[in-house]
Amino acid sequence: MDIDYYELLEISRDADKQSIKKAYRKLALEFHPDRNQGDANAEAKFKLINEAYEVLSDDEKRAIYDRYGRDGLKNSGGFGGFEDFDLGDIFSSFFGGGFGSSSKKSSTQDSYKANLAVMLNLSFKEAIFGCKKTVDFSYKSSCKACKGSGSKDGALTTCHQCKGKGQVGVSRGFMTFVQTCPECLGKGQIIKEKCTQCKGKGHEELKESVEVQVPEGIDEGMSLRVSGRGNVLKDGSRGDLLVRIEVANDEFFVRDGQDVYIEFPIFFTQVALGEKIKVPTLRSHAFLQLPLGAKSGDRFVLENEGIKDLHSQRRGRQIVQIDIKFPQRINEEQKDLLQRLNKSFGINEEGLNEEQKGFFDKLTEWFKG
Numbered sequence: 001m002d003i004d005y006y007e008l009l010e011i012s013r014d015a016d017k018q019s020i021k022k023a024y025r026k027l028a029l030e031f032h033p034d035r036n037q038g039d040a041n042a043e044a045k046f047k048l049i050n051e052a053y054e055v056l057s058d059d060e061k062r063a064i065y066d067r068y069g070r071d072g073l074k075n076s077g078g079f080g081g082f083e084d085f086d087l088g089d090i091f092s093s094f095f096g097g098g099f100g101s102s103s104k105k106s107s108t109q110d111s112y113k114a115n116l117a118v119m120l121n122l123s124f125k126e127a128i129f130g131c132k133k134t135v136d137f138s139y140k141s142s143c144k145a146c147k148g149s150g151s152k153d154g155a156l157t158t159c160h161q162c163k164g165k166g167q168v169g170v171s172r173g174f175m176t177f178v179q180t181c182p183e184c185l186g187k188g189q190i191i192k193e194k195c196t197q198c199k200g201k202g203h204e205e206l207k208e209s210v211e212v213q214v215p216e217g218i219d220e221g222m223s224l225r226v227s228g229r230g231n232v233l234k235d236g237s238r239g240d241l242l243v244r245i246e247v248a249n250d251e252f253f254v255r256d257g258q259d260v261y262i263e264f265p266i267f268f269t270q271v272a273l274g275e276k277i278k279v280p281t282l283r284s285h286a287f288l289q290l291p292l293g294a295k296s297g298d299r300f301v302l303e304n305e306g307i308k309d310l311h312s313q314r315r316g317r318q319i320v321q322i323d324i325k326f327p328q329r330i331n332e333e334q335k336d337l338l339q340r341l342n343k344s345f346g347i348n349e350e351g352l353n354e355e356q357k358g359f360f361d362k363l364t365e366w367f368k369g
């Protein structure tokens with residue numbers, strides 16, 4: 001099944017970021033599981049809308065998608081993070097948490113997750129060849145003074161907005177929706193007096209840095225897991241740090257999975273002669289035998305000159321796309337040489353070769369008919 005993200009979000013292919021975001025918000029609200037409880041179709045659509053938004057709101061992913069479609073993103077690991085994809089999280093970042101979760105949270109639950117995700121931006125070369133990187137990040141640690149409750153002495157009082165129910169009704173036109181209480185976030189209880197240590201947040205933000213070894217061949221959207229460096233929960237346990245990789249585009253090479261593409265200029269005489277030419281590769285250079293009759297845009301495959309696969313350790317291919325260049329100006333000597341070449345290929349005084357003469361002969365019949 002081929003999914004068109006633009007059709008899905010009901011936008012044009014040249015839509016700007018603002019329109020993409022607007023379209024996403026509208027549809028995400030419409031198909032959000034909280035509003036379509038038990039409707040599997042709506043849930044599937046909601047997931048697809050999120051997938052489309054994740055891709056189209058990211059310039060690099062959008063460029064890959066426009067060029068190679070959804071498959072291109074799979075190859076390049078663009079969907080690496082989708083298993084960890086949390087519907088509540090992305091939604092609350094847009095809507096301030098109002099529709100976040102339909103399940104009632106108990107007051108003993110942690111208000112954040114143990115695992116923590118951070119971004120790491122790499123250059124193209126760093127990703128291709130691997131590197132060592134220091135990642136600076138801040139994590140949450142449950143406040144010891146209030147045991148993570150955010151309340152001084154742990155005292156709580158019934159939420160005045162929902163009267164302890166954790167949910168409130170909101171009307172839009174003639175419809176009434178039940179949603180999580182924005183005041184107590186569904187807990188039904190609120191803090192009586194804020195903890196002075198954490199100012200009522202229930203946790204502290206702490207800074208830390210960790211050195212990571214980025215393996216050769218890592219790609220956009222993949223994550224590196226650093227165990228035990230995530231958030232600290234109320235029970236003192238600590239989650240993992242997930243370092244999500246972003247890779248910048250390169251000036252010369254374009255990546256597609258383990259394959260790498262380069263466009264290389266070839267002078268027309270080199271093609272005419274079917275020369276063996278030197279072309280740049282990721283690691284150095286290689287030689288390419290041009291066949292007679294090669295055209296601009298033709299692609300040639302160099303095996304094992306691509307990017308190393310993280311799992312199999314095997315290298316992909318390098319694909320050289322040739323761009324045939326013609327001279328913009330020629331001198332007298334070159335003009336003379338080319339005219340002699342013309343003659344040797346049988347181009348007559350009318351400026352026609354055999355193939356072109358054949359055309360005119362056939363067209364004589366055509367004009368008559």
Ligand SMILES: [Zn+2]
Binds near residue numbers: 144200201202
């Ligand atoms: Zn506290």
Ligand SMILES: [Zn+2]
Binds near residue numbers: 159161163183
């Ligand atoms: Zn409430």
